[in-house]
Amino acid sequence: MVPDLLLEVQDLRVHFPVYGGLLSRRIGEVRAVDGISFRLRRGETFGLVGESGCGKTTVGKAVLNLVRPASGSVFFTPPGGEPVDLASLTRSGMRPLRAHIQMIFQDPYSSLNPRLSVSEIMSEPLRIHFPAMTPAERAERVAWLLGKVGLPPEAAAGCPHEFSGGQRQRIGIARALATRPSLIIADEPVSALDVSIQAQVLNLLQDLQEEFGLTTLFIAHDLSVVEHVCDRIAVMYLGSIVETGPAAEVFRAPLHPYTRALLSAIPRPSPGTPRRERILLTGEVPSALNQPSGCGFRTRCPIARPACAESRPALAERAPGHSAACPYST
Amino acid sequence: MPGPVKLLEIRGLRTWFELEEGTARAVDGVDLDVREGEVLGLVGESGCGKSVTALSILNLIPAPPGRIVSGEILFRGRDLLKLSRPELRAVRGGDIAMVFQEPMTSLNPVFTVGWQIEEAIRFHQGVGDRRELAARGVRLMGKLGIPDPERRRGAYPHELSGGMRQRVMIAMALACSPALLIADEPTTALDATLQAEILELMLRAKAESGDAAILLITHDLAVVAETCGRVAVMYAGRIQELADADPLFREPLHPYTRGLLDSLPRPGTGKGTRLRAIPGTVPRSLSWPSGCRFQTRCPLAQDRCRRVEPELAEVRPGRRVRCHLVGPEGRA
Numbered sequence: 001m002v003p004d005l006l007l008e009v010q011d012l013r014v015h016f017p018v019y020g021g022l023l024s025r026r027i028g029e030v031r032a033v034d035g036i037s038f039r040l041r042r043g044e045t046f047g048l049v050g051e052s053g054c055g056k057t058t059v060g061k062a063v064l065n066l067v068r069p070a071s072g073s074v075f076f077t078p079p080g081g082e083p084v085d086l087a088s089l090t091r092s093g094m095r096p097l098r099a100h101i102q103m104i105f106q107d108p109y110s111s112l113n114p115r116l117s118v119s120e121i122m123s124e125p126l127r128i129h130f131p132a133m134t135p136a137e138r139a140e141r142v143a144w145l146l147g148k149v150g151l152p153p154e155a156a157a158g159c160p161h162e163f164s165g166g167q168r169q170r171i172g173i174a175r176a177l178a179t180r181p182s183l184i185i186a187d188e189p190v191s192a193l194d195v196s197i198q199a200q201v202l203n204l205l206q207d208l209q210e211e212f213g214l215t216t217l218f219i220a221h222d223l224s225v226v227e228h229v230c231d232r233i234a235v236m237y238l239g240s241i242v243e244t245g246p247a248a249e250v251f252r253a254p255l256h257p258y259t260r261a262l263l264s265a266i267p268r269p270s271p272g273t274p275r276r277e278r279i280l281l282t283g284e285v286p287s288a289l290n291q292p293s294g295c296g297f298r299t300r301c302p303i304a305r306p307a308c309a310e311s312r313p314a315l316a317e318r319a320p321g322h323s324a325a326c327p328y329s330t
Numbered sequence: 331m332p333g334p335v336k337l338l339e340i341r342g343l344r345t346w347f348e349l350e351e352g353t354a355r356a357v358d359g360v361d362l363d364v365r366e367g368e369v370l371g372l373v374g375e376s377g378c379g380k381s382v383t384a385l386s387i388l389n390l391i392p393a394p395p396g397r398i399v400s401g402e403i404l405f406r407g408r409d410l411l412k413l414s415r416p417e418l419r420a421v422r423g424g425d426i427a428m429v430f431q432e433p434m435t436s437l438n439p440v441f442t443v444g445w446q447i448e449e450a451i452r453f454h455q456g457v458g459d460r461r462e463l464a465a466r467g468v469r470l471m472g473k474l475g476i477p478d479p480e481r482r483r484g485a486y487p488h489e490l491s492g493g494m495r496q497r498v499m500i501a502m503a504l505a506c507s508p509a510l511l512i513a514d515e516p517t518t519a520l521d522a523t524l525q526a527e528i529l530e531l532m533l534r535a536k537a538e539s540g541d542a543a544i545l546l547i548t549h550d551l552a553v554v555a556e557t558c559g560r561v562a563v564m565y566a567g568r569i570q571e572l573a574d575a576d577p578l579f580r581e582p583l584h585p586y587t588r589g590l591l592d593s594l595p596r597p598g599t600g601k602g603t604r605l606r607a608i609p610g611t612v613p614r615s616l617s618w619p620s621g622c623r624f625q626t627r628c629p630l631a632q633d634r635c636r637r638v639e640p641e642l643a644e645v646r647p648g649r650r651v652r653c654h655l656v657g658p659e660g661r662a
Contacts, residue, residue: 051521051522051523051524052521164611165376166611167611194376194549194612195551195590195593195594196589196593196607196627197607197611198593199592199593199594199595199605199606199607199608200607200608200609202595202607203604203605203607206601206602206604221521221522222522223522224552224594224595224597227595227597227598227599228595228601228603228605229601231601247601251597251598261523262522264526265522265527266522266552266597267525267553267555268552268555268597269551269552269555269579269594270555278526278530280523280526280530281523281527283477284493
């Protein structure tokens with residue numbers, strides 16, 4: 001393994017059973033994540049982008065072992081340790097590692113327990129992962145963390161409903177940082193926030209990443225946000241990665257027809273400026289239950305050919321570190 | 331020179347909600363005109379009153395707790411707030427149609443989508459012939475990019491995807507060639523590729539079916555930039571800036587408009603650059619700040635801003651700004 005590698009996901013597959021019919025028998029399975037691989041280097045922000053249903057959230061959950069992969073491995077290197085395959089661990093085997101990997105959720109309204117005070121919400125991970133801490137030490141750590149996310153120490157006594165959406169997201173971020181994780185999985189962390197608040201939280205995430213030396217798996221559908229925060233990105237469609245590379249490269253010179261369509265659809269807040277010619281996709285995203293043969297994108301692809309139905313194209317490197325799964329795009 | 335024809339004139343609209351904690355003054359003195367055939371964007375963040383403004387136009391405010399406290403809503407000179415229920419029903423879906431964010435809650439789950447589109451035509455235009463109804467419904471569905479409309483006509487809402495349902499909603503709204511279409515976050519729940527397509531189809535269908543004016547309510551400035559001719563920026567229950575889209579995006583005058591645009595990540599800026607966020611949080615409608623409602627977050631606020639609320643003054647032809655610091659020469 002490369003020395004500065006923090007996370008290496010290899011050929012990850014997650015399948016969900018589908019039940020139906022009179023007796024609710026198993027009638028098939030959804031291949032939500034269909035063989036994806038990527039690596040996260042220490043300190044970088046890696047963006048996983050795609051539209052709803054593409055499997056990006058499931059990847060995040062599978063990394064944390066919150067859903068069981070059908071196959072594949074998720075190697076994580078804890079501080080000062082050897083790489084461990086998280087996918088092979090049991091729940092109890094996973095527990096000591098959870099302190100190192102924390103999640104920030106999309107919805108600041110449902111991800112905080114409404115019955116607990118902010119101090120209780122933030123103390124919980126500390127109690128679990130640092131049982132030796134005294135209550136006074138915990139209180140001190142909570143106040144320090146609140147300061148880091150721009151909230152006053154008095155916030156500790158409040159309950160989630162007393163805070164605005166942006167403030168709740170700050171509390172969620174402080175909770176995620178409580179155990180001093182090395183990897184953050186941020187699943188749509190700003191998409192529920194208003195524009196002016198979104199900018200505050202993006203700035204905060206960027207500052208904390210530098211200060212705490214965090215590595216982030218940033219899952220989002222908003223491409224402008226992804227371009228702004230990520231070093232490298234992977235574009236997902238129907239459970240597969242169709243393109244991956246340095247964020248600036250992918251945005252400047254997208255290779256896969258899906259990436260091109262996706263980028264051309266971003267509305268820009270500057271009328272009259274030249275913009276990418278819009279590529280309208282026809283048809284609908286096929287159901288993951290009933291995937292097309294060959295390339296998953298071919299049913300909507302403007303440059304599809306008969307050969308695309310035969311086999312799924314593999315990711316091929318087209319420029320240093322920049323790969324796409326389409327042999328026909330130029 | 332005669333000005334553009336005003337289709338809808340909102341005058342001094344106040345819509346308040348009586349809550350346990352007090353009176354929420356969600357819309358608190360809104361003046362806004364919609365001109366024939368234009369696409370006017372009403373933008374603002376959550377809680378600014380933009381959706382309540384839209385609902386007030388058709389008197390769809392749930393009462394209690396809501397109440398239109400004062401104001402006039404003149405549609406072709408007729409005050410919609412003074413109409414009887416049957417008169418209002420004839421206007422809704424006929425002259426003025428509405429599209430909401432979540433189509434599943436506005437479509438009737440027990441009727442086919444074709445029936446629902448045709449029902450609108452039957453009710454408002456008195457078309458009785460079943461074949462003609464079906465043909466018009468199918469034609470509209472086709473215009474909105476619904477594949478195989480003859481077959482989809484018989485589908486129930488739950489059988490369609492979110493994007494297809496939103497197309498059905500728009501088809502239904504345009505079925506009677508309304509003069510005004512109020513679209514409240516019509517594409518917010520949809521994916522980016524679909525959002526672009528549906529907005530484009532909506533504009534094309536509008537042009538082909540009697541050139542309705544569109545009042546587009548959204549939080550997304552980029553969507554406004556790409557679709558609207560004029561823009562009204564709302565904050566804390568009031569319009570803060572009103573201008574043609576091009577000059578507004580090129581040179582936002584109100585500090586809030588500027589703050590909103592600065593908050594957006596720009597293409598090509600890349601990692602490491604900080605966004606210029608607006609500090610603080612949106613005030614609550616239970617107690618708007620004194621003076622200018624943006625003063626608590628405004629980087630330029632002065633003593634006067636804390637005491638006296640500025641008027642929505644015309645600082646240039648066709649451009650209105652509610653700020654003490656903006657004069658005819660631009661910003662102070």
